[in-house]
Amino acid sequence: MGDRKPSLVLEPGTVIKPVIDHEEVKLLVERLYGISVLELTELNGYDDKNYKIIEDPNVKNPLIVNHSPYGYVLKIMNSMDSQNLGVVEAQNEIMNYLTTRSVTCPKPVRNVFGHLYSLEIISGKRHAVRLLEYVPGELLKDVPRSEALFYQLGEFVANLDNKLQNFNHSGLVEREHIWMLSKVPDLDNFKYVIKDAEKLDLAEEVIEEYKYAVVPRLEELEKGVIHGDVNEMNIIVGLKPGENKTDYRVTGIIDFGDIQYSYYVFELAISMTYMMLLTGDLRTAGIVLAGYTVNRRLPDDEYRLLKTLISARLVQSLILGAYTIEQDPNNTYVTSTEKANGWELLRRIRKTKPNPEGDDTDWKTIATEYLTRS
Known part of the structure; x- marks a missing residue:
């Protein structure tokens, strides 16, 4: 193996983005x-x-x-x-x-x-x-949204993970990156960027829950190489010739910058998180879950981790997004949907604002109902 390199994880104050005209x-x-x-x-x-x-x-x-x-x-x-x-x-x-x-x-x-x-x-x-x-097509964020499209995304992600089960690479074995969901405990080093006391309390609650609910269970979860960043800007969609102008289908995926040897349930949680951020509707995650579970089985103990994992990804995105803006105020990539409604979604998931119409974070039931009526 030779000399092992030290872990390369972002530390506060470090500027790493290329500077070029x-x-x-x-x-x-x-x-x-x-x-x-x-x-x-x-x-x-x-x-x-x-x-x-x-x-x-x-x-x-x-x-x-x-x-x-x-x-x-x-x-x-x-x-x-x-x-x-x-x-x-x-x-x-x-x-x-x-x-x-x-x-x-x-x-x-x-x-x-x-x-x-x-x-x-x-x-x-x-x-x-x-x-x-260059991969032709449109980004998912730019096209009309439908339940069918989110269901297809779930199918696509499960299919992707199934195919990656046989992919291994030594370069990923020891990879560490602050955006990996496994690095949520390290957010303690960055949470100073959240100045609002109520938001900080919420973030700290999620980080601590991750430490006691997820970390001790990691060795039980199925591992493999995952894409690690399935979001609305990395999914390519398109229309089949002759199809309705709103009937988009998932056609491809881009940006493999976050690939990692990690946990398949993390891939699912990240995908569910970003689709909820896109729509502002917690139930969207259940539709993604429906598509995923048709192509890939999810054990019950992993279902039970989803709420914590999704909350953790939201907190990770909100804290690191705020940190990035602090370092680079002109970073347009960060000023996206997740900053517009991320805190509100997090509050609703944590039940600080109960939904009188029922539990819209019961994603397993939502997925089952969708599959039944489809």
């Missing part, structure tokens, strides 16, 4: 991939920088044999994750693995040196740089 990006793409850029668009990114690139068709590039008809995405990884090249290699391999198993996702492109990534010095820091084929 558009002209430097164009020069980088031309030097590493031989591509002359016709159009350059910056995409959302939390800690990384992502750019959609359309190549100039008038400039021949013999270095790329199979040109992507929809363009490319240049990914410049943050300086912390770039220290763990095993994770970079695992991300490339997982995309190739899923592509060969009929899952639509980005495909890595080799650079002029024949490699799937390179390490570049950008503004004095080392960053891993990759080029991926």
Whole structure:
């Protein structure tokens, strides 16, 4: 194994996002991939920088044999994750693995040196740089929502996890990242960013519950490689030819920056959390659960952890989102749905505002009723 590296986990005050302007990006793409850029668009990114690139068709590039008809995405990884090249290699391999198993996702492109990534010095820091084929379609966040779409998402996530059961990579064995759901206890180091006393009390309650309800049970849960960040900005949807303009279907998944060796129930909890944040409706999670359990069995003891895990993901998102805004006030990725209604959803899940119409966090019953009427 050689010398083990120390754990790489974000600490308060650390700036890890790449600092680069558009002209430097164009020069980088031309030097590493031989591509002359016709159009350059910056995409959302939390800690990384992502750019959609359309190549100039008038400039021949013999270095790329199979040109992507929809363009490319240049990914410049943050300086912390770039220290763990095993994770970079695992991300490339997982995309190739899923592509060969009929899952639509980005495909890595080799650079002029024949490699799937390179390490570049950008503004004095080392960053891993990759080029991926762009996946066409629309983001789930941008299309009309329906119960059928959330049900399909659940099916898709379960199918993804089923296929990943046979994927392993040594680069993920010791990976640690502050956004991993297993790192919820570490939020104690960041909770100072929550200035409102009531919100802080709520966050602390959830963190403590996670410590006593989840941590002692971790060894009992089924483990494997998971995507780790199934949200409305990472799911690609599309219409079949001739279909109703509101009848979208899940077609693919992007952004493998959070892949990890973790617990399958974490994948489900994260997916349920983000779909609730998107709709503002707690019952949405039950529809996702319905689709998931059709393709993948969930043991009763894991069902019982869902409320704590979903609460923990909300707290994680709210605390780390507030921390990121403190460090980078212009980060538009963070000022999204989760900040608009995350605290309100958390209050409702924790029952500080009872619902007179019944328990809309009884997701198992909601899933069963949906399956029955479908």
